[in-house]
Amino acid sequence: MSWTLTAADLPDLARGATLLGTGGGGDPYIGQMLVERVLGDRAITVLDPDDLADDLFVVPTAQMGAPTVMIEKIPAGTEPTLALRTLEAHLGRTADATMPIECGGINSMIPLIVAAETGLPVVDADGMGRAFPELSMETFAVYGVHGSPLALAGERGETVVIDTGDDDRQMEWLARGVTIRLGGVGHIAEYAMTGADVRRTAVPRTLSMALALGRAIREAREAHRSPFEAIAQTLSTTLYSEVRELFSGKVTDVERRTTEGFAKGRATISALAAGDDSQLEIRFQNENLIALRDGALVAIVPDLICVTDIESGEPITTEGLRYGQRVRVLGISTPEMMRTPEALAAFGPRAFGLTEEFVPVESRSLAPAGSA
Amino acid sequence: MSWTLTAADLPDLARGATLLGTGGGGDPYIGQMLVERVLGDRAITVLDPDDLADDLFVVPTAQMGAPTVMIEKIPAGTEPTLALRTLEAHLGRTADATMPIECGGINSMIPLIVAAETGLPVVDADGMGRAFPELSMETFAVYGVHGSPLALAGERGETVVIDTGDDDRQMEWLARGVTIRLGGVGHIAEYAMTGADVRRTAVPRTLSMALALGRAIREAREAHRSPFEAIAQTLSTTLYSEVRELFSGKVTDVERRTTEGFAKGRATISALAAGDDSQLEIRFQNENLIALRDGALVAIVPDLICVTDIESGEPITTEGLRYGQRVRVLGISTPEMMRTPEALAAFGPRAFGLTEEFVPVESRSLAPAGSA
Numbered sequence: 169m170s171w172t173l174t175a176a177d178l179p180d181l182a183r184g185a186t187l188l189g190t191g192g193g194g195d196p197y198i199g200q201m202l203v204e205r206v207l208g209d210r211a212i213t214v215l216d217p218d219d220l221a222d223d224l225f226v227v228p229t230a231q232m233g234a235p236t237v238m239i240e241k242i243p244a245g246t247e248p249t250l251a252l253r254t255l256e257a258h259l260g261r262t263a264d265a266t267m268p269i270e271c272g273g274i275n276s277m278i279p280l281i282v283a284a285e286t287g288l289p290v291v292d293a294d295g296m297g298r299a300f301p302e303l304s305m306e307t308f309a310v311y312g313v314h315g316s317p318l319a320l321a322g323e324r325g326e327t328v329v330i331d332t333g334d335d336d337r338q339m340e341w342l343a344r345g346v347t348i349r350l351g352g353v354g355h356i357a358e359y360a361m362t363g364a365d366v367r368r369t370a371v372p373r374t375l376s377m378a379l380a381l382g383r384a385i386r387e388a389r390e391a392h393r394s395p396f397e398a399i400a401q402t403l404s405t406t407l408y409s410e411v412r413e414l415f416s417g418k419v420t421d422v423e424r425r426t427t428e429g430f431a432k433g434r435a436t437i438s439a440l441a442a443g444d445d446s447q448l449e450i451r452f453q454n455e456n457l458i459a460l461r462d463g464a465l466v467a468i469v470p471d472l473i474c475v476t477d478i479e480s481g482e483p484i485t486t487e488g489l490r491y492g493q494r495v496r497v498l499g500i501s502t503p504e505m506m507r508t509p510e511a512l513a514a515f516g517p518r519a520f521g522l523t524e525e526f527v528p529v530e531s532r533s534l535a536p537a538g539s540a
Numbered sequence: 541m542s543w544t545l546t547a548a549d550l551p552d553l554a555r556g557a558t559l560l561g562t563g564g565g566g567d568p569y570i571g572q573m574l575v576e577r578v579l580g581d582r583a584i585t586v587l588d589p590d591d592l593a594d595d596l597f598v599v600p601t602a603q604m605g606a607p608t609v610m611i612e613k614i615p616a617g618t619e620p621t622l623a624l625r626t627l628e629a630h631l632g633r634t635a636d637a638t639m640p641i642e643c644g645g646i647n648s649m650i651p652l653i654v655a656a657e658t659g660l661p662v663v664d665a666d667g668m669g670r671a672f673p674e675l676s677m678e679t680f681a682v683y684g685v686h687g688s689p690l691a692l693a694g695e696r697g698e699t700v701v702i703d704t705g706d707d708d709r710q711m712e713w714l715a716r717g718v719t720i721r722l723g724g725v726g727h728i729a730e731y732a733m734t735g736a737d738v739r740r741t742a743v744p745r746t747l748s749m750a751l752a753l754g755r756a757i758r759e760a761r762e763a764h765r766s767p768f769e770a771i772a773q774t775l776s777t778t779l780y781s782e783v784r785e786l787f788s789g790k791v792t793d794v795e796r797r798t799t800e801g802f803a804k805g806r807a808t809i810s811a812l813a814a815g816d817d818s819q820l821e822i823r824f825q826n827e828n829l830i831a832l833r834d835g836a837l838v839a840i841v842p843d844l845i846c847v848t849d850i851e852s853g854e855p856i857t858t859e860g861l862r863y864g865q866r867v868r869v870l871g872i873s874t875p876e877m878m879r880t881p882e883a884l885a886a887f888g889p890r891a892f893g894l895t896e897e898f899v900p901v902e903s904r905s906l907a908p909a910g911s912a
Binding site: 258326327330331332333338341342345346348350 | 630699701702704705717720722
């Protein structure tokens with residue numbers, strides 16, 4: 169069933185998208201401001217994947233770049249629609265809808281800017297089911313829809329169309345090069361597909377899930393209930409049903425650098441109790457990739473590793489990590505379609521240069537989050 | 541009048557194009573091999589600019605990259621035509637002819653590969669009147685035809701279309717970024733224009749001039765006449781009528797590095813006679829930019845600074861410079877359309893970060909070449 173989204177929903181959506189960003193994905197609050205400015209008091213129509221006509225033409229839109237640059241270089245706001253129009257002109261076909269390629273972080277918002285500007289509906293699905301750092305890390309690609317041709321727009325009206333055939337990694341490599349030369353941020357339209365393709369290749373209902381998560385955290389907080397219980401309850405009826413508390417403690421070390429268009433680094437979280445010297449180490453490339461508790465693996469990509477405020481449950485991004493923060497780290501299971509051998513080849517541990525094998529977060533003997 | 545060019549002409553054309561490359565432009569002998577392979581015993585039609593219909597649609601083709609990479613990464617040969625076809629598809633218009641953007645170095649040959657593959661004629665003109673390192677350094681741009689949209693093709697069939705409106709420097713910046721990510725070499729189609737545009741913005745008859753120069757050097761050598769006299773005589777009836785000998789001597793120092801997609805450096809040439817401690821210093825960015833004799837400027841970009849073998853007149857590129865070579869360095873005047881204030885803003889000394897002002901080579905008190 170289709171539903172509508174208004175400016176009043178955006179703060180909750182931003183909160184939920186930050187959680188699904190697993191530390192990365194870019195700051196959705198900047199995207200939220202851009203949507204608010206264009207949307208005013210109108211509403212955006214959101215289409216359920218099950219309702220799409222088979223031949224509906226869907227053109228996803230997104231931002232690419234390092235989150236550390238995005239928070240300093242705010243886009244004009246017209247770039248995502250320019251990217252969509254450029255791809256339409258290249259393909260000689262007009263979009264019927266747009267869609268996120270990524271439901272975590274700012275890319276939950278970019279298609280809403282396009283929808284607000286053009287009046288197009290947005291499809292409630294995405295191609296990452298979270299946030300990932302590279303354009304080739306898409307369930308779309310895993311299940312046979314390729315990213316090319318990709319259209320890229322810059323803040324001075326520059327447009328670039330890249331076509332690398334079936335080679336989505338080469339597409340990412342070239343688009344990243346252009347984005348770096350545009351100053352670190354570019355806006356894109358890519359993975360154009362039909363409604364039938366969406367049902368076959370996209371992770372369904374992740375936009376509504378992000379909104380529900382953000383709302384549940386806020387409402388629990390307002391009612392003085394546990395936000396972590398609310399997160400677990402909200403996810404229990406979705407494809408992300410397993411939630412684990414990986415660690416609680418204090419941030420005692422953060423190492424972060426922006427290199428090759430990415431924010432890379434690691435964070436250490438130490439137990440709070442006197443005499444407890446256990447630690448959680450998290451490594452990230454834009455997004456959190458792996459969590460090791462006292463050297464033992466407790467969660468690994470593509471499962472979600474989410475750092476949140478220990479009390480309020482507010483999600484914290486890698487660029488927001490600070491020494492001394494009290495945090496609770498959650499591990500969340502991803503849908504089965506993101507854990508197949510093909511999917512793990514595209515965005516599993518090895519795709520990030522990790523030597524550890526994928527282990528489902530729910531297979532570790534940890535207490536479900538919210539149960540304490 | 542139109543004329544035809546066959547494989548037998550290519551060695552002379554390569555020699556002349558190397559001279560006009562002023563040290564850079566990439567090695568035309570590699571281009572020559574690629575043309576020979578495709579052309580066989582057929583002929584290419586070359587159109588004189590004066591004969592073009594006003595609305596003839598001309599799509600120039602070229603290679604971009606650092607010459608130091610080009611000699612190690614030989615193209616498949618199909619990329620330039622793919623670039624042309626990509627630009628045609630983007631513009632929705634079919635090319636009637638191709639043309640060099642640069643008459644010096646390998647870019648004298650790239651349009652001939654396209655002509656041999658497609659049967660299109662080649663226009664006897666170009667947009668640099670020599671070789672320059674950047675795509676924005678074009679008489680086309682100086683006189684109002686801009687480079688965008690540019691199509692770029694890679695050796696694995698990748699295509700990229702870049703549109704930066706009137707901003708040719710931003711086009712160069714983005715295309716260079718893509719070229720670096722393609723491994724250092726890309727093939728392009730850009731500066732699409734009409735026959736009327738060619739007459740207004742291109743340097744005329746530079747392909748035939750390169751061929752005539754290469755032939756004159758060879759014939760003089762075969763007849764045991766001075767190749768330098770032959771060069772001066774050939775150029776006397778062209779727009780490049782002033783030729784000066786800047787220095788003769790031995791290469792005593794070469795400093796060269798490939799950085800940011802360019803070959804940059806300097807060479808020192810020392811007098812041969814015992815007791816003569818005079819020196820010529822040449823600085824280059826792909827092409828030779830400035831020649832200083834004992835610290836005094838004797839020739840500067842856009843005038844041509846050509847290093848040749850002291851006896852045979854064979855031109856030597858910056859990547860071919862070796863300690864101990866005996867060389868004769870020529871300065872050659874450029875056409876008036878390349879010396880206007882607008883032209884000097886695009887490719888005069890300041891465009892290369894030089895602080896020296898442009899001084900016409902013929903205004904220096906040096907003996908005409910070939911007069912000794």
